[in-house]
Amino acid sequence: MSSQIVTRFAPSPTGFMHVGGVRTALYAWAWARKNNGKFILRIEDTDKAREVEGSIEHIMESLKWLGITWDEGPDIGGINAPYIQSQRLESYKKYANILIKKGLAYPDPYSEEEVTTFRKKAEEEKRAFLYREYRPKVFDEWDGTKPLRFKVPNIKEYTWSDAVRGEMSAGVEALDDFILIKSDGYPTYNFAHIIDDYEMGVTHVMRADEFIASTPKFLSLYEALDFVPPVLVTLPPILGEEGNKKLGKRDGAKDILEYKEEGYLPEAMLNFLAFLGWNPGGEKEIMTPKEITESFSLEKIHKAGAMFDEKKLLWMNKEHIRLQSSDTQLQTVKSYMKDYSDDILNKLLPTIIDRISTYGELSSIETSEFRFFLNRPKVDIEKVICKDTGKDEAKKHLEAVKEILKDADFSSVDAIKKLIMPYAEEHGKGNVLWPLRMSLSGQEKSVDPFTICYALGKDETIARIDTVCNKIDS
RNA sequence: GGCCCCAUCGUCUAUCGGUUAGGACAUCGGCUUUUCAUGCCGGUAAGCGGAGUUCGACUCUCCGUGGGGUCACCA
Numbered sequence: 001m002s003s004q005i006v007t008r009f010a011p012s013p014t015g016f017m018h019v020g021g022v023r024t025a026l027y028a029w030a031w032a033r034k035n036n037g038k039f040i041l042r043i044e045d046t047d048k049a050r051e052v053e054g055s056i057e058h059i060m061e062s063l064k065w066l067g068i069t070w071d072e073g074p075d076i077g078g079i080n081a082p083y084i085q086s087q088r089l090e091s092y093k094k095y096a097n098i099l100i101k102k103g104l105a106y107p108d109p110y111s112e113e114e115v116t117t118f119r120k121k122a123e124e125e126k127r128a129f130l131y132r133e134y135r136p137k138v139f140d141e142w143d144g145t146k147p148l149r150f151k152v153p154n155i156k157e158y159t160w161s162d163a164v165r166g167e168m169s170a171g172v173e174a175l176d177d178f179i180l181i182k183s184d185g186y187p188t189y190n191f192a193h194i195i196d197d198y199e200m201g202v203t204h205v206m207r208a209d210e211f212i213a214s215t216p217k218f219l220s221l222y223e224a225l226d227f228v229p230p231v232l233v234t235l236p237p238i239l240g241e242e243g244n245k246k247l248g249k250r251d252g253a254k255d256i257l258e259y260k261e262e263g264y265l266p267e268a269m270l271n272f273l274a275f276l277g278w279n280p281g282g283e284k285e286i287m288t289p290k291e292i293t294e295s296f297s298l299e300k301i302h303k304a305g306a307m308f309d310e311k312k313l314l315w316m317n318k319e320h321i322r323l324q325s326s327d328t329q330l331q332t333v334k335s336y337m338k339d340y341s342d343d344i345l346n347k348l349l350p351t352i353i354d355r356i357s358t359y360g361e362l363s364s365i366e367t368s369e370f371r372f373f374l375n376r377p378k379v380d381i382e383k384v385i386c387k388d389t390g391k392d393e394a395k396k397h398l399e400a401v402k403e404i405l406k407d408a409d410f411s412s413v414d415a416i417k418k419l420i421m422p423y424a425e426e427h428g429k430g431n432v433l434w435p436l437r438m439s440l441s442g443q444e445k446s447v448d449p450f451t452i453c454y455a456l457g458k459d460e461t462i463a464r465i466d467t468v469c470n471k472i473d474s
Numbered sequence: 475g476g477c478c479c480c481a482u483c484g485u486c487u488a489u490c491g492g493u494u495a496g497g498a499c500a501u502c503g504g505c506u507u508u509u510c511a512u513g514c515c516g517g518u519a520a521g522c523g524g525a526g527u528u529c530g531a532c533u534c535u536c537c538g539u540g541g542g543g544u545c546a547c548c549a
Contacts, residue, residue, distance in 0.1 A: 050549085115547090122476095125475085130545085209478095210549090214545095215478095239542090276486075285497085304481060309486065430509090434508050437509080445510045
């Protein structure tokens, strides 16, 4: 029990989730699942100013969509409840008092303006700002109106081990008297996450590499509190498509649920994100969520950042669509093509699956290449007639095909094909099949003529041919 | 600027001292297809530079270069 792996995802409720956040959650979740451990969802809402209404629900919806399930969290509770930091203020106060008693925490005597002045001075002198250079000689009593700062006990060079990056180190410039509790009574991330991870028994902390720089501060605090630090797992950044900038909300990182709207499959997104910064080593790239959690390992997480390539995501989505059962495919297609009859969709399914990369492509009737199955198309007679043949010949072939189809077996695409092909080969495939396909679909880009006949059915097929033949005459 | 991290095809990556540096996406060409799409076959394309260690370096070390992160009462 004591050796159980415990991971967590601890977002702040400041808006939607983008791919970076999702991937962090995914790795923490995958590692817990791989080890039959526990995955906790915790909300870090200590910055009330940045909080966005509805974020928590949005985050949970995003995770649920992807199948990232948590064992403890704000909605389901658990032995470490509560899971929202603003409801855990007593804990932070308790440990703050322990630090005060040890002489390792003190109220910041300066005003915000004064601190800003110190910072500007350091900036002008082109050196890192260190608050501890201004540390007061005597500590006042903390009455809660001033920020409470951590007095770094040992100014030393820290070295530590990261599960991904290996041995790491930092200079003494990385250590400073950071704020534990803000003047509004809420703790900072730097303090709160350490207390929570400890109290919740978190064994592995996954987070992006922007936290490397503050790791010495965390280490110093673990020491002061006599906590055993968790295993640190630094994740590589996800870069935007254009440049090498880290992908963030400001440079167009999308809400993960937008991909849901666009008809992406959650398992494809999971697969894609998993491989953006991790690779099991083989040449297999398409993996189910189960395969991913089973083969997940910390050693295989990459150090270098990776660009988010939507083209590859699109391809991956197509592959995952093909992995679905035909029944699931049909149900999904139906939900996107509500205006089409079940009969047509049943017959068209293989063709549809063959041509789409996301189900979302089916949502717009206006631009759908299948729309002529729904309504009779406006047929441009000029385009029906082959350049090489005259309109008389085009009509002759259409009439001939019609005669063949009249008594044809419409039970399969192949049956129809077998009947028409001999005639088509005799008179030139293009001369016969082009007018046929154009007559039925009215568009140059579309499905092959045999599948069209099959899906439309005998009556509709013949009716459409008749319509065109009459039009050629007039 | 200080501190820290990173570095293989355009992109995602394999390689854990000895390989014709492999795969995938994208791209290009061919075949299949009446067109489009699919499918199949094939091509172009990479170890940032310089020292060192070694019989041998993409792989180990150092320097440089480039990119990134951080230096908040944000996380």
